[in-house]
Amino acid sequence: MAxxxxxxxxxFLEHLVRLFQExxxxxxxxxxxxxxxxxxxxxYDVLKELEKxxxxxxxxxVNENETGRSVVLYSPTQAAFELFRPVRRSLTALADWNAVRxxxxxxxxxxxxxxxxxxxxxxxxxxxxxxxxxEFCAWMLGGLIHYMSRMDDRLKRVxxxxxxxxxxxxxxxxxxxxxxxxxxxRSVGKELDPKMTGLVQQFHQCLPDLSQEEVQVMAEFxxxxxxxxxx
Numbered sequence: 001m002a003x004x005x006x007x008x009x010x011x012f013l014e015h016l017v018r019l020f021q022e023x024x025x026x027x028x029x030x031x032x033x034x035x036x037x038x039x040x041x042x043x044y045d046v047l048k049e050l051e052k053x054x055x056x057x058x059x060x061x062v063n064e065n066e067t068g069r070s071v072v073l074y075s076p077t078q079a080a081f082e083l084f085r086p087v088r089r090s091l092t093a094l095a096d097w098n099a100v101r102x103x104x105x106x107x108x109x110x111x112x113x114x115x116x117x118x119x120x121x122x123x124x125x126x127x128x129x130x131x132x133x134x135e136f137c138a139w140m141l142g143g144l145i146h147y148m149s150r151m152d153d154r155l156k157r158v159x160x161x162x163x164x165x166x167x168x169x170x171x172x173x174x175x176x177x178x179x180x181x182x183x184x185x186r187s188v189g190k191e192l193d194p195k196m197t198g199l200v201q202q203f204h205q206c207l208p209d210l211s212q213e214e215v216q217v218m219a220e221f222x223x224x225x226x227x228x229x230x231x
Contacts, residue, residue, distance in 0.1 A: 005055075010083075012036060012046045013055055017076045017084055022106075026059050026073035047074050055080040120196055133206040134214050137173070140203045141218065144180040145225050155183055156230055163226070169219035170207060176222060177203050 005013065015035045019027045033043035050056045057077050060070040120143075148159060162179050166172040181200045207215070 005050075005053075009046060009050060012043065013050055013076070013080055014084065016047070016050075016056070016074060017080055020076055024106075026061070026075045028071060028073055032074075044072075050074075050080075055083075133209055134218070137203055137206055137210065137218060138221070140177060140199060141173075141222055141225075144177060145222075145229070147183075148180050149229060151183065159183070160226065160230060169215045172219050173215065173222065174204060174207060 012032060016027050016032050019031055019035060029044040029047050030040040032047065033040040036043060047056060051058055051074065055077055056074045059073045059075065061073055062070055148156060151159075159176070159179050163172060163176050166175060177200060181196075210218070
């Protein structure tokens with residue numbers, strides 16, 4: 001049975017989803033309070049109710065200012081994302097891809113400031129919430145472009161040499177993801193969460209299900225990023 005939200009709860013949920021997408025990490029209830037324009041205790045009460053009905057997931061973070069104290073954070077669940085994301089089975093307009101490309105660019109920029117472990121945690125945290133296969137694949141590209149930026153120049157050249165001459169879009173995407181993830185697994189070792197290997201496999205499973213147009217646009221995005229960052 002679908003759960004109906006009051007306008008008030010829907011407003012709070014919309015603000016939290018937006019804040020989560022901007023920061024790419026769980027959100028403190030005080031940030032939601034500031035965004036909505038209410039007290040932090042009011043926000044906390046509403047978010048607890050949203051958690052009870054399955055739209056939010058709670059997590060905790062250590063409060064650096066108070067020893068032994070933890071901070072309550074919230075992330076949107078799949079149900080929350082479904083409320084604000086229109087269903088789209090294929091890429092039907094350039095505007096659709098522009099929105100995804102902008103999101104992935106933002107993700108890649110945010111990941112640049114994080115360690116390998118922090119970056120992989122952000123990808124693992126967000127990727128299960130991505131409903132559409134195109135967006136999932138774009139998420140993986142954004143993450144692996146970040147990984148590539150952390151490689152030494154010799155390894156970067158290896159990736160560029162392997163992928164630069166590939167004309168077929170689907171082959172390019174598969175080869176890039178396979179090559180970079182392989183380098184990451186060998187170089188990062190125990191730092192890499194085993195779940196990341198599963199996400200790479202999921203990428204290869206999703207790729208054949210994308211339309212020809214989607215694959216071509218994904219490949220163009222990758223080529224552009226490779227030229228901008230690594231040439």
